[in-house]
Amino acid sequence: MKKKKSFPLGKVYTLLEPGPVVLITTSHKGAHNIMTQSWHMMMEFEPPLVGCLISGNNYSFAALKATRECVINIPTVDLAKQVVTIGNCSGRKVDKFARTGLTPVGASLVQAPLLAECYASLECKVVDTRLVNSYNFFILEVLKAWVDPAIKNPQTLHHRGKGKFMVAGETIKLPSRMK
Amino acid sequence: MKKKKSFPLGKVYTLLEPGPVVLITTSHKGAHNIMTQSWHMMMEFEPPLVGCLISGNNYSFAALKATRECVINIPTVDLAKQVVTIGNCSGRKVDKFARTGLTPVGASLVQAPLLAECYASLECKVVDTRLVNSYNFFILEVLKAWVDPAIKNPQTLHHRGKGKFMVAGETIKLPSRMK
Numbered sequence: 001m002k003k004k005k006s007f008p009l010g011k012v013y014t015l016l017e018p019g020p021v022v023l024i025t026t027s028h029k030g031a032h033n034i035m036t037q038s039w040h041m042m043m044e045f046e047p048p049l050v051g052c053l054i055s056g057n058n059y060s061f062a063a064l065k066a067t068r069e070c071v072i073n074i075p076t077v078d079l080a081k082q083v084v085t086i087g088n089c090s091g092r093k094v095d096k097f098a099r100t101g102l103t104p105v106g107a108s109l110v111q112a113p114l115l116a117e118c119y120a121s122l123e124c125k126v127v128d129t130r131l132v133n134s135y136n137f138f139i140l141e142v143l144k145a146w147v148d149p150a151i152k153n154p155q156t157l158h159h160r161g162k163g164k165f166m167v168a169g170e171t172i173k174l175p176s177r178m179k
Numbered sequence: 180m181k182k183k184k185s186f187p188l189g190k191v192y193t194l195l196e197p198g199p200v201v202l203i204t205t206s207h208k209g210a211h212n213i214m215t216q217s218w219h220m221m222m223e224f225e226p227p228l229v230g231c232l233i234s235g236n237n238y239s240f241a242a243l244k245a246t247r248e249c250v251i252n253i254p255t256v257d258l259a260k261q262v263v264t265i266g267n268c269s270g271r272k273v274d275k276f277a278r279t280g281l282t283p284v285g286a287s288l289v290q291a292p293l294l295a296e297c298y299a300s301l302e303c304k305v306v307d308t309r310l311v312n313s314y315n316f317f318i319l320e321v322l323k324a325w326v327d328p329a330i331k332n333p334q335t336l337h338h339r340g341k342g343k344f345m346v347a348g349e350t351i352k353l354p355s356r357m358k
Contacts, residue, residue: 011340017217018337018345019198036357038196041220043232043314051230051316053222080353087357131310135222137230139314158197158337158347161190163355166197168337169348174259176342178215178266 002119004146012048012142015074015120016040020156021083023073023118027111028063032104034096035060036087038159045179048142050124056136059091064138068126069110073118077155077167084163109143119148181298183325191227191321194253194299195219199335200262202252202297206290207242211283213275214239215266217338224358227321229303235315238270243317247305248289252297256334256346263342288322298327
């Protein structure tokens with residue numbers, strides 16, 4: 001279990017800008033679900049906006065469209081096996097919490113659960129659906145962020161395709177005026 | 180200099196899905212420019228579509244809007260200093276090629292140049308501008324991809340904010356049916 005604390009919304013970009021694989025949770029008609037996802041990007045610093053593509057084939061697509069809420073959870077390499085298991089089955093047929101043993105924790109502002117085992121969780125609502133019909137592209141606003149402050153250099157996963165993941169390596173710091 | 184060869188369009192997602200910092204080149208009114216960028220994502224496998232946010236403050240914004248063409252170049256850690264230099268000055272005032280010593284190479288289908296020192300370069304055209312006014316969000320189609328086949332496990336840079344970069348670590352492979 002990660003011990004997450006409230007995290008400033010203005011720093012959410014530092015979590016997603018590096019491009020980690022995420023686990024998106026939804027809650028619809030009394031059932032929680034999880035999907036593995038890599039096609040996301042930051043679109044604004046504050047309030048933080050996140051662009052996010054979820055294929056219409058995914059069970060989570062209907063849940064997100066109907067409820068307009070989700071949680072973006074960021075796993076680290078210790079959860080690699082669960083990340084792949086979640087990506088390889090559908091919530092239509094499988095209770096992914098039972099299958100993976102991941103623990104849902106109540107969020108503060110949305111119905112979708114936080115994942116206890118992930119070092120960061122972002123409670124989100126859908127704020128723009130203009131490109132959903134064309135591209136399955138949702139724009140989310142992060143309403144509340146939770147991060148385990150003990151994890152300074154998270155070993156996030158970065159998908160290279162077909163089950164190959166780059167694991168986050170060392171962090172370097174260069175003098176910069178960039179945000 | 181990286182020795183890049185033609186790369187299948189259907190595999191472009193394996194380059195961008197991990198979330199690397201990129202160097203976007205444009206060419207406008209006879210002058211080339213470069214910007215450092217991390218807010219991008221894959222939106223379709225083939226033809227590959229890339230969502231890309233470029234602030235209206237950036238000199239490259241006007242070039243991309245006017246010419247509807249650019250090249251997404253992917254640098255590795257050996258170019259970290261140039262990546263930061265490019266991010267910290269504007270093409271309005273500075274010739275970034277002269278400042279960094281990076282080498283422009285003619286592309287095949289667009290006016291914007293490839294960067295010789297980057298291991299991968301993606302020639303792109305703008306295909307959707309519906310969210311440019313609201314978010315400075317462009318959708319690009321990759322027309323042609325170039326990759327140095329000698330570089331199997333590229334040490335890409337992943338921005339954590341304020342000049343802190345995660346450098347790509349080891350690659351792990353798990354059995355998966357995910358694309």
